[in-house]
Amino acid sequence: MTDDTTPAPHGFLWGAATAAHQIEGGNVNTGHWELEYAPGSAIPEPSGDACDSYHRYPEDIALLADAGLTAYRFSVEWARIEPEEGVVSRAQLDHYRRMIDACRDRDVEPVVTLHHFTFPRWWEHSGGWYSDRSTDRFRRFTEICTRILDDVNWVITINEPNMMVNQTEARIDTENGVNFPGPSPHVARAIAGAHHASTEVLRGFGGVKSGWSVANQVFQAVPGWEAQRDEWQYWREDFFLEQAREDDFIGVQSYLRTIIGPTDDAQGFGPQPWPEGTERTLTGWEYYPEALGHALRHTREVTGGIPMMVTENGMATSDDRRRIDYTAGALTAMQDAMDDGCDVRGYLHWSLLDNYEWGSFRPTFGLVVVDRETFVRTPKPSLSWLGDLARRNVVPRR
Ligand code: IFM
Numbered sequence: 265m266t267d268d269t270t271p272a273p274h275g276f277l278w279g280a281a282t283a284a285h286q287i288e289g290g291n292v293n294t295g296h297w298e299l300e301y302a303p304g305s306a307i308p309e310p311s312g313d314a315c316d317s318y319h320r321y322p323e324d325i326a327l328l329a330d331a332g333l334t335a336y337r338f339s340v341e342w343a344r345i346e347p348e349e350g351v352v353s354r355a356q357l358d359h360y361r362r363m364i365d366a367c368r369d370r371d372v373e374p375v376v377t378l379h380h381f382t383f384p385r386w387w388e389h390s391g392g393w394y395s396d397r398s399t400d401r402f403r404r405f406t407e408i409c410t411r412i413l414d415d416v417n418w419v420i421t422i423n424e425p426n427m428m429v430n431q432t433e434a435r436i437d438t439e440n441g442v443n444f445p446g447p448s449p450h451v452a453r454a455i456a457g458a459h460h461a462s463t464e465v466l467r468g469f470g471g472v473k474s475g476w477s478v479a480n481q482v483f484q485a486v487p488g489w490e491a492q493r494d495e496w497q498y499w500r501e502d503f504f505l506e507q508a509r510e511d512d513f514i515g516v517q518s519y520l521r522t523i524i525g526p527t528d529d530a531q532g533f534g535p536q537p538w539p540e541g542t543e544r545t546l547t548g549w550e551y552y553p554e555a556l557g558h559a560l561r562h563t564r565e566v567t568g569g570i571p572m573m574v575t576e577n578g579m580a581t582s583d584d585r586r587r588i589d590y591t592a593g594a595l596t597a598m599q600d601a602m603d604d605g606c607d608v609r610g611y612l613h614w615s616l617l618d619n620y621e622w623g624s625f626r627p628t629f630g631l632v633v634v635d636r637e638t639f640v641r642t643p644k645p646s647l648s649w650l651g652d653l654a655r656r657n658v659v660p661r662r
Contacts, residue, residue, distance in 0.1 A: 477515025
């Protein structure tokens, strides 16, 4: 452990993040599950029991708290809470309330995501984001969730709306990086409408701080291609950052950069391949921890400077030493951005557990190994490393 550190602001949140479908297991009522198990499915591996965190969440929260972390970001599952349209499961709401209580019992700040990629089957079969009822449906779901959110301070309405727009048209390719088909402005506006309806509900409800979390792609331009970069990035990122200007905070999620320049296709510009020899992670992404600093600065610029929380950042690797290097680099970049005036309230690592990476368990992002047969959890050195920073409330310095 280096002593070359800088104190973080008082009350800075240090934590880790997960999402329901990626860890709970048995999430059978989602459209994603339906796709995973459809005959001839294009999804290579189904989620199955995932990490069985639906039952083992007390152990997961205890692991995080024992390591010294002070915040846990998790999502509630719409398909469980509203299994059929208009039908509310009190039992499932109670389940998520128990998760909040388990956090509070361990002095862990719960950061609750209302929607993280998965939908109930009924939603998928009745128009999804193309239904003219999508905003009302999400508003109603938010109202249902408020029944268990009374002492929750941080709520993320929708995770990575910008990636969801892409996924509405195509799937994430977990082996080779993220696909970038043309995003649909119609879907983007529908999701933004749902977000605004949701924050309106949450604003009228106690002291909760609400916002959404955007996947920041750190779009950089080949010199001379800045205008094309800006065009490329608008519907893939900036539109979504603009929507946050009136929010209490924004979640910044950063992993890598994307360089925009000339291509041979009809559009004539787009993401450039990474040069031969570039270090790649298990998701095929470039190893580029500096991305977090760029992401924070860009988010501040577009939102006008609302408070930010790093709600995801991490690296898929089987080499935990490299995960620590990556995270130290990202935290250093975060500190540089904070020194330049970025208002960052916390750092939540992706992810607490090795989990289901949307089609495969192979890309391991976790601070904790989960045995796929027995569900036994084994903390990695990176968990105690991050927990030590949290206990001392310090950020590594260059
Ligand atoms: O696993 C995902 C998560 O669901 C959303 N953000 C990116 C992560 C890594 O791909």
